[in-house]
Amino acid sequence: MKALILKRYGRTDQIEFADILRPTIKPDEILVQVHAAGLNPIDYMIPKGTFKPILRFQLPATMGSDLAGVVMEVGSRVTRFKPGDSVFASIFDLGTGALAEFAAVPESAAAIKPENLDFEQAASIPMVGLTSWQALKVRAGIKPGQKVFIPAGSGGIGTFAIQLAKHLGAKVGTTTSTDNVALVQRLGADVVIDYKKQEFENVLRDYDVVLGTVRGDAIEKSLRILKPRSRVVSLIGPPDAAFARARGMNFFMKFVFGLMSGKIIRKAMKRGVEYSFLFVHPDGRQLAEIGELLSTGRILPVIDKVFPFDESKEALAYLEKGRAKGKVVVQMGNT
Known part of the structure; x- marks a missing residue:
């Protein structure tokens, strides 16, 4: 089968197309013919070696994390799926990749694709949805009426x-460029900061949760907008010791990550704010709950x-420019 390989x-x-063997599934896996693959920033960061200390890849490795497609085979212990089912899944950090004609997917990572979504729409969801x-x-435990900043x-x-x-x-408060103000307002943002005209930390006040998505000093600045007993959940680091423990890392890595996150944790504590780093993990049951929101149109x-699949490298380069409105998707050409 054809796959995009690192x-x-x-x-x-060092990224190129190759013909490799079709995956052989384990008893708890399903074989999926991939119809579309959703791209995420981590997909262009991994080849640079950014996550080499964290992720367990055996090179050469098939690239890509998110997929939607049709089940072709099921393992002997699989109970939730059957051949012919349309599914979507994140296989991030599971040692396999989505940018291929077929993928082996653990049953625990997959969910039935919402009927109202095509394969491209479904493939755009798993990692951003689960994250x-x-x-x-799960982590922040948002309650009705709380204020959340999503830059x-x-x-x-x-x-x-x-x-x-x-x-x-x-x-919800958010930041965006002038051209995208209308988009985020349609999605439901209550307060929109045009970052080309204003600094969010000078406008927003008394927030309960910050989702850390922007590198640089944005997380440190966001501490100013939070009330006491609030939370920062960072997706971009620095990783903390709790993350190292959860991944079963050795004492040295726990120590290193503790040092890396120490400064922001101390600054957060001075303001009565809790900082934590989140590294998404595949979860088919959570994805099924997300699928229910998609199937009813509550989330679009x-x-x-x-x-197209043969332009996957161009798709990664386009995503890396950082100008995409929403998701970038690869269509495999077999729908």
């Missing part, structure tokens, strides 16, 4: 997280552009 870290020319769900609903509202995470926060009853996919 041969070695550090250089973009938002695990950050806002970069027009991006892949932002467009989903705004809608989920509104579904949970929160009031936002897609910027769809590329």
